[in-house]
Amino acid sequence: MAASKTTIWARLLHAVSSVASLVVALLAWEILARAHVVSAFLLPRLSDVLVRIFTDSLSGQLFVDTGLTVWRSLAGFAFAGVFGVLIGLMLTRNWLVRWFFDPILSVGLPAPKIAFLPVFILWFGLFDTAKILMAGFAAIFPVIAASAAGAAGVDKFLVWSARSAGASERQVLGEIILPAALPEILTALQVALPICLIVTIVSEMTMGGDGLGASMLNAARFADSVGVFSGIVEVAITGIVLIKLLELVRRRLLRWHQETQ
Amino acid sequence: MSKQTVAPSGPAEIVVDGVTHTYTPARGRPVKALESISLKVQQGEFLALLGPSGCGKSTLLYLMGGFLPVEQGTITVDGRPVVGPGPDRGIVFQHFALYPWKTVRQNILYGLEKQRLARAEREARADRFIRMVHLSGFDDSYPSQLSGGMKQRVALARTLAMDPAILLMDEPFGALDAQTRSLMQEELLAILANTPKTVVFVTHDVQEALLMADRIAVMSARPGRIKQIVEVDDMGRGSERMRAPTFAAQVERLWGLVRDEALRAQGTEMSGPAEP
Amino acid sequence: MGVINRYFPLVLLVGAWEAASRTGLVDPSVLPSFSSVAIALWHMLIDPDLYHNAAASMVRLIGGLGLAVPVGVALGIGMARSNAVRTIINPLVQAIYPMPKSALIPVMIMWLGLGQAAKIALIFLGCLLPIVLSAYNAARGVDLVLIWSAQNAGASRGELLREIILPAAMPEILAGIRTALALSFVLLVSAEFLMARDGLGYMIAFLGEGGVYNSMFAAVIIVTALGFFADRLYLAFMRRVLVWRE
Numbered sequence: 001m002a003a004s005k006t007t008i009w010a011r012l013l014h015a016v017s018s019v020a021s022l023v024v025a026l027l028a029w030e031i032l033a034r035a036h037v038v039s040a041f042l043l044p045r046l047s048d049v050l051v052r053i054f055t056d057s058l059s060g061q062l063f064v065d066t067g068l069t070v071w072r073s074l075a076g077f078a079f080a081g082v083f084g085v086l087i088g089l090m091l092t093r094n095w096l097v098r099w100f101f102d103p104i105l106s107v108g109l110p111a112p113k114i115a116f117l118p119v120f121i122l123w124f125g126l127f128d129t130a131k132i133l134m135a136g137f138a139a140i141f142p143v144i145a146a147s148a149a150g151a152a153g154v155d156k157f158l159v160w161s162a163r164s165a166g167a168s169e170r171q172v173l174g175e176i177i178l179p180a181a182l183p184e185i186l187t188a189l190q191v192a193l194p195i196c197l198i199v200t201i202v203s204e205m206t207m208g209g210d211g212l213g214a215s216m217l218n219a220a221r222f223a224d225s226v227g228v229f230s231g232i233v234e235v236a237i238t239g240i241v242l243i244k245l246l247e248l249v250r251r252r253l254l255r256w257h258q259e260t261q
Numbered sequence: 262m263s264k265q266t267v268a269p270s271g272p273a274e275i276v277v278d279g280v281t282h283t284y285t286p287a288r289g290r291p292v293k294a295l296e297s298i299s300l301k302v303q304q305g306e307f308l309a310l311l312g313p314s315g316c317g318k319s320t321l322l323y324l325m326g327g328f329l330p331v332e333q334g335t336i337t338v339d340g341r342p343v344v345g346p347g348p349d350r351g352i353v354f355q356h357f358a359l360y361p362w363k364t365v366r367q368n369i370l371y372g373l374e375k376q377r378l379a380r381a382e383r384e385a386r387a388d389r390f391i392r393m394v395h396l397s398g399f400d401d402s403y404p405s406q407l408s409g410g411m412k413q414r415v416a417l418a419r420t421l422a423m424d425p426a427i428l429l430m431d432e433p434f435g436a437l438d439a440q441t442r443s444l445m446q447e448e449l450l451a452i453l454a455n456t457p458k459t460v461v462f463v464t465h466d467v468q469e470a471l472l473m474a475d476r477i478a479v480m481s482a483r484p485g486r487i488k489q490i491v492e493v494d495d496m497g498r499g500s501e502r503m504r505a506p507t508f509a510a511q512v513e514r515l516w517g518l519v520r521d522e523a524l525r526a527q528g529t530e531m532s533g534p535a536e537p
Numbered sequence: 538m539g540v541i542n543r544y545f546p547l548v549l550l551v552g553a554w555e556a557a558s559r560t561g562l563v564d565p566s567v568l569p570s571f572s573s574v575a576i577a578l579w580h581m582l583i584d585p586d587l588y589h590n591a592a593a594s595m596v597r598l599i600g601g602l603g604l605a606v607p608v609g610v611a612l613g614i615g616m617a618r619s620n621a622v623r624t625i626i627n628p629l630v631q632a633i634y635p636m637p638k639s640a641l642i643p644v645m646i647m648w649l650g651l652g653q654a655a656k657i658a659l660i661f662l663g664c665l666l667p668i669v670l671s672a673y674n675a676a677r678g679v680d681l682v683l684i685w686s687a688q689n690a691g692a693s694r695g696e697l698l699r700e701i702i703l704p705a706a707m708p709e710i711l712a713g714i715r716t717a718l719a720l721s722f723v724l725l726v727s728a729e730f731l732m733a734r735d736g737l738g739y740m741i742a743f744l745g746e747g748g749v750y751n752s753m754f755a756a757v758i759i760v761t762a763l764g765f766f767a768d769r770l771y772l773a774f775m776r777r778v779l780v781w782r783e
Contacts, residue, residue: 022628042648103544110768111761112722115738117730118745118753123567198637202727205642206742213639217731220643228643232636239635328685346688358682362704362781371700372690403781423690 044226052230061215066238069204069212072128073196073242076135080192084140085185088147089173098148105145113138114202121207131203131211138199139192146188150181183257186250193246197239212238272459273339273349273426275302275325280334282320293484294320298334300478300487302427307453307460309474311467311519313526317485318463319431325461326352326429338427348372351425355432357412359404365391365415366400372423390418393452410441414448421452428460434469443500446472450499467516472502479518482526489518569751578755587740587759594725594736597653601660602721609665609717610710613672614702630669638663638720639727646732656728663724664717671713675706708782711775718771722764737763 026046032038033045056062091098117134124130154177162176178185204213212235219227282295294317302308310318323329325336327346336343338350346352359368366387373383391397394414404412413433420428433449434442450473453460464470470477477491491514496505551571557563558570565573581587615622616630641659649655679702687701729738737760744753 017624019628021625022632025629100546100549103547104550106543107547107761107765110719110722111764112719112726114723114730115726115741115757115760115764118741119757122745122750122753194635194637198639198723201637202639202642202730205639205727206730216640216643217646220646223647225647228647232640232644235640236632236636239637243635323685326685326689328688346685348689348691350689352685352689354682354686356682358680358686360683360686360701360704362707362779364781371687375691375696405782419686420689 041223041225044229048226049229049233052226053233056230062234065210065212065215066234068210069197069200069235070238070242072131072203072211073135073193073200075128075132076139076200077189077193077196079132079136080139080143080196081189083136084143084188084192085147085178087140088144088185089151089177089181091144091148092151092177093169093173101144105141108141109145113141114199117203117206126207126209131200131207134203135196135199139195142195143185143188143192146191147181147185150184150188151177153184154180183254186253190243190246190250193242194239197235197242201235271426272305272457274304274459275427275461276335276337277301277321277325278335278337280321280324280331280336282317282324282329282332284320295324296484296486298485298487300490302459302461305457305459306475307462307473309470309477310461310463310480311470311477311515312465312480312485312488313482313519313523314465315483315526316480316522317483318465318480321480321485322352322429322431322461322463325427326350328352348376348423349425350427350429351420351423352429353413353416353420353431353433355435357404357409357416357436359412359415359419361404364401364403365396365407368404368415369419369422372419376423386422390422393421394418394448408441409437410445413437413441413445417445417449417452421456426459428458430460430462432463432465435464435466442469447499449473454498467512467519471508471511471515472499477515479515480522482522488522491515491518566750569754573751574754574758577749577751578758581752581755581759590735590737590740591763593733594729594738597656597660597728597736598721598725600653600657601724602664602717604657604661605664605668605717605721606714608661609668610672612665613669613674613710614676614698614706616669616673617676618698618702626669630666634666634670638666638724642728642731645728651732651734655732656725659728660721660724664721667717667720668710668713671716672706672710675709675713676702678709679705708779711778715768715771715775718767719764722760722767726760 029043030046033040033043033048053062056065087097087101091101114134116137117130120130120134120137124133158176158180159172162172167175200211201213201216204211205217208214208217212231216228216231216235219225219231277298277300280295280298281293283291283293285291298321300308310321312318320329324331325343327343327350331343343350360371363371369387369390370383373386378386391400394417396411396414396418399407399411404415407415413436417433434445437445446469462470462473471493474493477493479488479491480486481488494505494507494511496502496508502508554568555571558565558568558572569577612622612626616626617623638659641662645655645659649658683701683705684697687697692700725736726738726741729736730742733739737756741753741756741760744750744756
């Protein structure tokens with residue numbers, strides 16, 4: 001029992017030290033701001049920022065903005081996820097699909113898809129559809145690439161076993177290749193989610209209206225530094241929550257995989 | 262860990278006295294790897310450390326090399342305590358540890374550059390050792406272009422080029438196929454015949470130990486202790502030992518010593534209830 | 538000639554585009570025909586204006602990325618090799634990591650206005666993290682026996698860092714920089730939509746607002762091509778540096 005007691009202290013110390021510098025940074029922020037070392041315009045007080053977040057949540061504005069941004073990001077993510085995985089899997093099964101998409105992927109992956117934002121605005125106007133499709137378009141490329149790579153890397157002996165057991169082509173795809181490629185696909189989805197969030201925010205900033213991005217840019221235009229910083233905090237927290245949720249989903253889906261053991 | 266420098270002046274002796282080593286893995290309770298190890302490696306002798314997996318033989322080698330800190334007991338080389346790694350105790354690893362971004366020649370030159378030898382001397386030594394391990398012509402090849410046996414020869418040349426007084430070898434031929442292994446054993450003995458060194462050679466292969474060593478330290482399963490030190494009969498060198506009349510008997514006897522420990526090591530590995 | 542075969546589907550796509558425009562399948566005010574875009578593209582390429590804008594963009598990109606690489610690599614390796622550095626920097630990295638870097642645009646506008654510094658700072662901060670992370674992972678993953686071999690040869694701490702850890706970590710670091718390169722383009726274009734008066738992103742937005750759609754599409758094509766060729770160039774550079782890999 002004595003041994004476990006020391007490790008509790010060790011673990012406590014470890015936990016504290018892992019957030020220590022963050023806490024120090026936050027404290028320094030508050031102190032610097034109060035001491036007017038930097039003008040209040042450049043660095044508003046942390047306490048002011050927190051108060052603003054609180055009042056925004058009371059008025060409901062916070063939830064409207066966050067909700068819209070999250071809705072748009074997730075819709076784009078769903079689009080990229082579903083179609084990306086489908087196309088990616090198809091790439092490994094059908095040589096024609098592969099031949100057709102290969103150069104599109106090759107050019108599309110490194111290109112800054114956000115450059116197409118004005119195109120989406122032209123085609124779909126200044127509303128949600130444009131934002132969602134823009135996010136989906138930006139995120140779909142890495143999903144296709146990773147799904148194709150994951151599916152291609154599946155141990156061929158697994159596939160042969162299933163075939164000799166009588167599985168059809170479609171069954172092999174859905175029941176063998178998809179689960180086997182799942183770790184790699186999930187990794188790509190974990191990359192796609194932040195992409196959707198980033199792109200959605202930029203779209204909101206460009207198009208205006210509401211949403212976290214739009215309100216942050218508005219705040220900047222009106223020199224409302226408290227508003228800008230509260231926006232950053234809100235966006236950061238939204239990002240953390242979404243990423244953590246996806247991590248949980250991953251752990252659940254990959255219960256069988258050795259990485260979770 | 263500070264650098265240890267020594268003037269190369271012939272093989273050195275190593276004295277290990279009462280060394281116990283415990284390590285704590287990231288998760289779980291501390292594990293005692295070695296228990297009260299005491300032994301003396303004489304100048305110029307070839308000592309094999311033989312034992313089952315997990316018995317700590319590599320750990321003992323790393324302690325001698327100064328890669329792990331000696332917490333209990335002492336290890337001295339020619340009377341001076343070991344405080345860190347250094348070119349006086351050259352090490353050869355099982356998986357070669359070649360710098361993949363350097364060519365064969367550059368790998369061998371590295372230790373020589375660290376010793377601040379003059380340019381001409383460095384190049385000459387590199388030439389000599391490349392030739393010694395029969396890799397002339399591969400000076401500018403990268404490790405990724407070489408076979409396993411060739412990689413190990415580069416590793417050997419790289420360490421030998423530093424002219425260490427002591428050679429520490431961690432199952433150096435374990436990653437090679439059986440034929441390459443035999444050839445490498447011959448080559449190593451031939452090199453040592455020309456330039457004698459004190460060698461500590463870790464292996465789990467009974468036959469290899471008998472082919473190469475002057476003395477064999479048999480280690481027990483974890484926590485590793487020196488079970489017995491066996492003097493190898495005078496049977497000549499290397500593969501001619503296999504033709505000696507007493508060879509088979511010695512293999513038998515040695516295996517007898519190791520077998521129990523090997524079984525014990527297997528038991529702890531699988532950590533299940535003992536079979537009736 | 539394998540190149541032609543590889544990219545031929547794009548030709549087909551372009552052909553379908555042109556056909557759709559000609560047959561009136563698509564509204565030309567929404568999707569100008571490929572031929573009109575091609576003509577606009579040609580006019581752009583011979584107009585020095587394009588190159589002024591491109592230069593402005595590239596200065597920002599190279600400035601931001603060029604700062605992020607040495608700082609990021611130093612921080613990442615520092616975190617991997619020094620417990621002190623890691624304890625200090627790690628919580629900050631964890632906090633910043635999930636935040637979309639584009640959220641920094643309004644702050645940059647406030648702090649640094651609409652000048653060059655604002656955009657370079659944005660790209661620098663945005664690209665810093667992926668580079669720090671890949672340098673950290675790479676340095677941590679250096680095979681222990683390589684380090685021991687070098688110590689065995691008598692390498693000092695500094696020599697170990699420069700001559701062993703850095704080269705051994707190079708493949709992963711270069712891969713991280715490749716990601717940062719793509720990210721820098723995204724941040725560049727985003728920034729130029731919102732906080733610039735020149736540059737390629739600004740050009741696209743300006744042409745769009747002005748209703749000159751064929752030129753807008755041409756500009757989008759130019760930016761896409763730029764991102765693609767930058768990546769290809771970087772890959773070739775990577776292969777050169779990592780020539781020792783099989």
